[in-house]
Amino acid sequence: MAKIQGLLFDKDGTLFDFEATWNAWAAATLTDFAQGDIERASELGARIGFDFAAGRFDPGSPVIAGTPDDIVLLLGPGVPELSGEEIVARLNANAAKATQVEAVPLVPLFTGFRDAGLKLGIATNDAEVPARAHIEAAGLSGMFDFIAGYDSGHGGKPDPGMCLAFAEAVGLAPGAIAMIGDSTHDLEAGRAAGMHCVAVLTGMADADTLAPHADIVLRNIGEIDDWLAVRSEH
Numbered sequence: 001m002a003k004i005q006g007l008l009f010d011k012d013g014t015l016f017d018f019e020a021t022w023n024a025w026a027a028a029t030l031t032d033f034a035q036g037d038i039e040r041a042s043e044l045g046a047r048i049g050f051d052f053a054a055g056r057f058d059p060g061s062p063v064i065a066g067t068p069d070d071i072v073l074l075l076g077p078g079v080p081e082l083s084g085e086e087i088v089a090r091l092n093a094n095a096a097k098a099t100q101v102e103a104v105p106l107v108p109l110f111t112g113f114r115d116a117g118l119k120l121g122i123a124t125n126d127a128e129v130p131a132r133a134h135i136e137a138a139g140l141s142g143m144f145d146f147i148a149g150y151d152s153g154h155g156g157k158p159d160p161g162m163c164l165a166f167a168e169a170v171g172l173a174p175g176a177i178a179m180i181g182d183s184t185h186d187l188e189a190g191r192a193a194g195m196h197c198v199a200v201l202t203g204m205a206d207a208d209t210l211a212p213h214a215d216i217v218l219r220n221i222g223e224i225d226d227w228l229a230v231r232s233e234h
Contacts (some may be wrong), residue, residue, distance in 0.1 A: 002175050006167070006177040007113060008122070010122075011126060011134065012124065014163070014181050015134075016134070024098075027041075029090075047078050067150040109225075114143060120143060128152045180201070
């Protein structure tokens, strides 16, 4: 069994608990776009699969694993006074300020990964600038060998571009890397790149949805150490 030498992580729903982080952000951002008009904010929420009254995303919302560009396609017709570029700029600015709720304590976990000699990366469908802001705010600056967003030049998931770019950046074969994520987009990208695929349940997708695309489904990234230990015994 090939030894895992690199770990490539999705960000939202993987490093950070999706609902605890992004439900409040979505409500505030939609209110911003609606200029404080709650009825309009609710209408905008419906466009992106967010129940404004309940304050949560529908598990099937296309923006959960999507990119800001995907949100523009859905949200744009509801805010015709803004250009696509203006919508993306506002989304990214608000996202960079979103308070991230860690899925597990991240600094000790990633310090352990680094001490074990693992190469570490992030491949997110968020933009790179807010992604780096979130990593810095979590105290993880300098932990990663590679950070890419959908706008970093490698494309977005489920295409494998970011995964392959990470493998090249750290000098590892894809088969020596595990892609870890909370959505089918993450797992499909990893699989297409030839990587091992690990699903976690800290996003919106359930185990039944993720299992067909994953080598294993874990409750959260805190269980990766145990998974690696079991693999090393075989």
